[in-house]
Amino acid sequence: MKRLLRRKFEAWLILLAAKILIDRYVQRAAVVSRRDNNDMWGMAEQLDPIAKRISSNYP
Template structure:
């Protein structure tokens, strides 16, 4: 089977970005003692943006 150029690298990079998403969303806790509400909202927004980036990387920017 012939893999398209960079297939494994794209999938690996997308997986790393999704790991970052899991970390950011895992910090999203209601009334967190260590994270302000504004920072909490910002992290959630960043996670949403990263998901789009991970999808585009994984699909080789269609």
């Protein structure tokens, strides 16, 4: 039971990080370069499947 809760919590934290990265994405920000914007979006897309695998105990 403890492992299940830990997996779910870790997956939730990863999804939270992905949400933060996606929310930082802006079309034309003066302080964030376009390349950094695109990198943050790409990282967020990569975090979603990782969180799903952790949550389901790597089927």
